[in-house]
Amino acid sequence: MYPGFRGHEAVQVGCALALDKNDWIMPYYRGTGLAITFGLDLYRAFLYWRGNPIGEKIPENINMTNFYVTIASQCPQAVGLALAGKLKGENYWVLTNFGDGATSEGEFYEALNLATIFNVNVIFVCENNGLAISVPSRRDIPMKKEGIGYQSINENLAQKFSNIIDSYRIDGTNVVEVYKTIKKIKSENKPAFVEAIVYRLSPHTTDEDQSKYLDMEKYTNITKMFDPVKRFESYLKSENIIDDETIDKFKAQIEEEIENAIKLAEETPIPSLKEIIANHY
Ligand SMILES: Cc1ncc(C[n+]2csc(CCOP(=O)(O)OP(=O)(O)O)c2C)c(N)n1
Ligand SMILES: [Mg+2]
Structure with missing residues (x-):
């Protein structure tokens, strides 16, 4: 099962591009976009999500930990x-991303407290897609049935945590907004919390059916306005930075890269238990 990051592309790419190579990332399961922009190769990312243990081994030259699945544990x-x-x-920075649901976990609160007491270079990036699987955290997410309950009484998470830590609420x-925010935080030398508002443009994972709890007609209507890739594409076009021909060329190149990585991942056999132990996968 794979947790897609469609809808989260801008926040993840913006964060990764604002970091330096000696900084660290600690991504959550939906953070594949953060990881591949920071330097993890597609082949390895595909191996990981296909369950091949070779994908668990992060190359030494990339300052990242593995994907965290236990919410907020990172x-x-x-x-x-x-x-x-x-x-x-x-003086490297550590950036970790997680969802809105993670802010309900005890470990998250402990981390905010510790980060500010020690005054360390850490950036907590909450990718607030308004849903923790089927539990909403934002009133703008149209649910099939009301009354399920919310993650928090305060919908504005940046405001909620601003008494503890420097907090930003961004689109x-x-x-561009994401990139600038991370750069600004890094220049201020203080830990920070960023609440990045996004919409989940794919189901929670490939094995679930979000139409069971979302009002799909309303949801699709709202979310089509917030596709980060389309938004950036139209921005670049409106500024005459890029044209359709260049976009098509990029898309073809990227598709080829993806196809090659998938093929290679499919051809890589699952190692035996002996090999897993010998190679520390
Ligand atoms: C400690 C813990 N409790 C429960 C789960 C099961 N679980 C997996 S994803 C998820 C929802 C998390 O939602 P959110 O933090 O908003 O992230 P999103 O998936 O929306 O990006 C839950 C409860 C888990 N992985 N870890
Ligand atoms: Mg969420």
């Missing part, structure tokens, strides 16, 4: 990694 660890950097006099479908 948050205190991100503070630890940032604290290690501070103690060693290495997570606008790649």
Whole structure:
């Protein structure tokens, strides 16, 4: 099962591009876009999501941990990694992403507290898509049935946490806004929380049916306005930076790259238990 990041592209690409190579990322399961923009090769990402243990091994030259599936468990660890950097006099930043649901976890609160006490270089990026699987956190998400309950009494998460940590509420479908926000945080040398508003443009994972709980007609109507790729494409076109011909050329190139990586991943056999242990996959 694969948790897609359609709708989250701008926030993930913007974050990765605003980081330096010696910074660290600690992505959550929906963070494949963050990882591949930061430098993880597509082949390895595909191996990982196909369940091939070779994909678990992150190349040494990429400062990233593996994808975290246990919600918010990476948050205190991100503070630890940032604290290690501070103690060693290495001023790298640690950026971790997670969903709105993660902000209901105890570990998230502990991490905010620790980050501010130690005053370390950590950026918590909440990709608020308004849903934790089928539990809404925002009133603009049209549910089939009302009354399921919300993640929080305060819909504005940045406001909610602003008493603890520097907090930003931004449009997570606008790649430029994301990039600028992360750069600004890095220049201020303080930990920060970013709430990036996005819409989930694919089901929670490939094995679930979101039409069971979402009012699909209304949902599709709202979300079509917030496709980050389309938004960036029209922005670039309106500024005369790119034309249709160049876009088509890019798309063809990218599709070829994807096809090649898929083919290679499909051809890579699952290692035996012996090989897994010997190679530390
Ligand atoms: C500690 C923990 N509890 C429950 C789950 C099951 N679970 C997987 S995804 C998910 C929803 C998380 O929603 P959110 O944090 O908003 O992230 P999104 O998937 O929307 O990006 C839950 C409850 C889990 N993986 N870990
Ligand atoms: Mg969510």
